[in-house]
Structures are given as C-alpha cells and as structure tokens.
Amino acid sequence: MILQLIDIGYLVAVVLFILGIKLMSHPESARKGNSIALAGMILAIVVSFFTPGLNNIALILTAIALGTVGGLYSAKTVQMTAMPQLVSFFNGMGGAAAALIGLVEYGDLPVDDIGKGSVLMASLVIGSVSFSGSLVAMGKLQGVIKDIRVNKILAFLVLGLAIALAVYVLLSGQPKPLLVYGLVALALIYGLLFVYPIGGADMPVVISLLNSLTGVTAATTGLLYDNKVMLMGGILVGSAGLLLTLLMAKAMNRSVSNILFTSFGTAAGPAGSGQDGD
Amino acid sequence: MDAIINYISVNQQEFYIFILAVFVGIEVISKVPTVLHTPLMSGSNALSGVVIVGSIIVLGKTDPANYLALTLGFLAVLLATLNVVGGFAVTNRMLEMFKKKPGKK
Incomplete structure (x- = not known):
C-alpha cells in the first residue's frame, strides 16, 4: 500500500x-x-x-x-543585481549533489552492472562539470574571475580523458574507487576550462546551459534509482533549459555555438566576430 | 555494447518517459516572452533541485557506520536543499520585481 x-x-x-x-x-x-x-x-x-x-x-x-x-x-x-550569480551558485550546488550521490552509490553498485554503471558515470561527469562550470560563471558575473584563454584542444582532451577513464572503469569489472575520484577531478577541470574563455556578457546563456545539464544529471540519478519524479523532472528541466538557452542566445542576436566556441581572446582578428546575424 | 542494449530494453518504460519528457519540456516553454527568460531559468534551476529526492534516498540507505558515505550523503542533501530552497526563493523575488513594473508585459 x-x-x-x-x-x-x-x-x-x-x-x-x-x-x-x-x-x-x-x-x-x-x-x-x-x-x-x-x-x-x-x-x-x-x-x-x-x-x-x-x-x-x-x-x-x-x-x-x-x-x-x-x-x-x-x-x-542578495542584491537584485547579483541574482544571476546566486542562481548560478544554486545550480552548481544541484550538480554537486548529483555528483556526490554518484560517488556514494558507486560503492554499492555491483561492478558488472554496466547499464546502471554507465548512468552513474554520466551522473558523475555531468554533475561535476555543472558544479565547477557554475562556480566559474558565478565568479565571472561577480567580476572575480577574468576571461582566461583556454586551448580548446586541451579542454576536449580533458573531457576525452574523462570519458575514456569512465569506460575503462566500467569495463574493468572491478571496483576502482580511486579512478572514480580521478574521473570526478577531470570532469571538474573540464567544467573550469569550458567556462573560462567565455565572455562575462554571455554568462546568462552559459548558466542556462549548465542549468539544463543539472537537469540531465538529476534525470540520470533518477534512472539509477528507478525514480520517475527525478527522471521526469530532470528531463523536463534539461529540455526546457536547452530551449531556453537557444531562445536567450537568439534574444542576444548570437548563436549558441558562437558563444561557446568563440573564445573571448581569439576575437582579436576580426573584431566583433562574435556578433553574427544583422 | 550488449549490456547497454539490454539495459535499454529492460528499462523501456524509463526511456519512453525520457523521450516524452523532452518534448513536454520544449512544448511548455516554447512561447516564453524575453522578459521572463531569467526568472524561468531560475525557476527551472529550482526544479533541477529534484535531485534532493535522490540525495535523501542515498543518505537514508547509508550504513550508519560508514562515515565517508555519511559525510558525502549529508553534503548531497545539504547542497540539494540549497538548490531547491534558494532557487524557489530567488525566483519568487525576481517575479515580485516584475509585479512592480506593470508597464512591462
């Protein structure tokens, strides 16, 4: 009952x-x-x-x-003007919670359950990226963190390494708690590298994207527990957040890929290459 | 590969929910006006705090003698609560601001 x-x-x-x-x-x-x-x-x-x-x-x-x-x-x-920072902070907390759940759950999950294992790895990686990324976004809005140029190849290398590590841990069929902590560390670093080069004015779009990621990680955690409220709520936020990201970028007359992959520093050549459209 | 395909077929229901939820999420906010972008972002951020349900379950299942897991689980509940409570409260404050500006729609 x-x-x-x-x-x-x-x-x-x-x-x-x-x-x-x-x-x-x-x-x-x-x-x-x-x-x-x-x-x-x-x-x-x-x-x-x-x-x-x-x-x-x-x-x-x-x-x-x-x-x-x-x-x-x-x-x-919080001051009215500092609200976006706070939203970003809260969002990072949600991501961190999902990653922590993944860490605790890793010890309990049978290592040969590759299906659930993959879901758990996704929770860990996405949650960690959302956490560190949100904190950087918050720091940028606050003016504490400046735009830092990041080699895109380096960023993708870190992400690739994290994914490779996750696959290795899954396929090894043995509990590898240390490697899992390493995986979390790599994902945290990727979150930093991901947001560092993006200009402060574009932060709302980035926060919306990270918010969408937190939704996805809530959903993967839901899959882990066969919990439908987390699954449905998380995906709802994930897809609504993604659409909102696109709408926000559109309202700023920018495209999302432009914001994410045209780093601030590289705009030195054709100035204003960040602005497309009109 | 087999394991993943098997997982999807065993959890078919979840994957149907997954796909439908994607469309629901897109559908419900498709007509949002620009002024509501930030409050909606904040509101959906509060909703992503639904991960609190998972953190309650994980801490509730933890062996009371496993201090590392207890600490991590405690932190998970704490941070998820921050996300939920802070998220809804800050959204409410943002929307209060809107009420004072009746000219905007």
Whole structure:
C-alpha cells in the first residue's frame, strides 16, 4: 500500500512540475507557477521520506534544515543585481549533489552492472562539470574571475580523458574507487576550462546551459534509482533549459555555438566576430 | 555494447518517459516572452533541485557506520536543499520585481 502511495505522490508531483513550469512562462501567471512547482517539490520531498528502510532520518533533517536556512538567507539578502550569480551558485550546488550521490552509490553498485554503471558515470561527469562550470560563471558575473584563454584542444582532451577513464572503469569489472575520484577531478577541470574563455556578457546563456545539464544529471540519478519524479523532472528541466538557452542566445542576436566556441581572446582578428546575424 | 542494449530494453518504460519528457519540456516553454527568460531559468534551476529526492534516498540507505558515505550523503542533501530552497526563493523575488513594473508585459 505504502509503495503505491509513494508512486502516486511522485506522479502528482510531476504534474505540478509541468503545470508550474508552464505557468511560469506567462507573465500573468509566473508567480503562481513558481508556487505550484514549489508545492510539487515539497510533495516529492515528503514522499521520499516514506521510502522503505530509510535510516539516518535525524541527519537528513539536519541537512535539510541547514540548507533551508542558508538558501532562504542568501535568497532574501542578495542584491537584485547579483541574482544571476546566486542562481548560478544554486545550480552548481544541484550538480554537486548529483555528483556526490554518484560517488556514494558507486560503492554499492555491483561492478558488472554496466547499464546502471554507465548512468552513474554520466551522473558523475555531468554533475561535476555543472558544479565547477557554475562556480566559474558565478565568479565571472561577480567580476572575480577574468576571461582566461583556454586551448580548446586541451579542454576536449580533458573531457576525452574523462570519458575514456569512465569506460575503462566500467569495463574493468572491478571496483576502482580511486579512478572514480580521478574521473570526478577531470570532469571538474573540464567544467573550469569550458567556462573560462567565455565572455562575462554571455554568462546568462552559459548558466542556462549548465542549468539544463543539472537537469540531465538529476534525470540520470533518477534512472539509477528507478525514480520517475527525478527522471521526469530532470528531463523536463534539461529540455526546457536547452530551449531556453537557444531562445536567450537568439534574444542576444548570437548563436549558441558562437558563444561557446568563440573564445573571448581569439576575437582579436576580426573584431566583433562574435556578433553574427544583422 | 550488449549490456547497454539490454539495459535499454529492460528499462523501456524509463526511456519512453525520457523521450516524452523532452518534448513536454520544449512544448511548455516554447512561447516564453524575453522578459521572463531569467526568472524561468531560475525557476527551472529550482526544479533541477529534484535531485534532493535522490540525495535523501542515498543518505537514508547509508550504513550508519560508514562515515565517508555519511559525510558525502549529508553534503548531497545539504547542497540539494540549497538548490531547491534558494532557487524557489530567488525566483519568487525576481517575479515580485516584475509585479512592480506593470508597464512591462
């Protein structure tokens, strides 16, 4: 009985997520949409407490209490102009949470389960990239981090190495915790290299893209637990975030590939090569 | 390769949800006006905090004697809560700003 109720609770939460995000895209109903999405999230959290065999409840509640206080405090005190930085920071926290879940779960997963193993590796890599990338984006908006030229080949090399390492760990059929930490380190470095060269003015588009990545990593975590609210909610954010990224770039009269792969420093030749269109 | 194909066929339902959710996500925000880009980004960021469900489950399943896993799980719940609570609160503040500017639509 309780298992069925859990499923129904998650189902209702998913419906609230979809409704919320839909209302959020219309000016008159945007605030209502935010509240409805929040109601869905609270429902999903409450339902998750009924997962059979849940231990460490006190620890979970402490973490939630601390996070709530911190989140509310920073959201209430932040200056209006610093809001995008804060969104980027929160987004990075979501990515980090997904990567941490992957790290804990790696020890529990049977090493010969390549299907779930691949999902877990994806969670680890995407979550870590989203974490470090979001922090750089935040630093750039804040003006703390300057544009740094990065050799694109180096960036792709790091990403390629991370993927190769993930494949190796999967196929080795043995637990390799150290290599998994190495994988996370490489993914974190890739996140840095990915955002470093992008100009500060383009950060909103980058944050939207990283937000979409956090959604994807929430979804892969959902696959790991066969949890449909995470899967559906994550993909919803992933695809909506991706479309939003394209729309934002379009509103700035830029193309996404232009923003991501035309690094700030290389614009020295044809000045304004970053602007296309008109 | 076989393992991955097998995984997809065993978890067919999940993959159907996956594909449909992609289209739902695109569909629901396809008509968003430019002024709402940033609040919507912030709102969907709060939603990606749904990973908190996974972090609650992972910490709840952890052996109380495994301190490393406990620490990582605790951090996961904490950070995911920051994402959720902060995300919704900051979105709400952004949208409050909109209300004070009735000229904009």
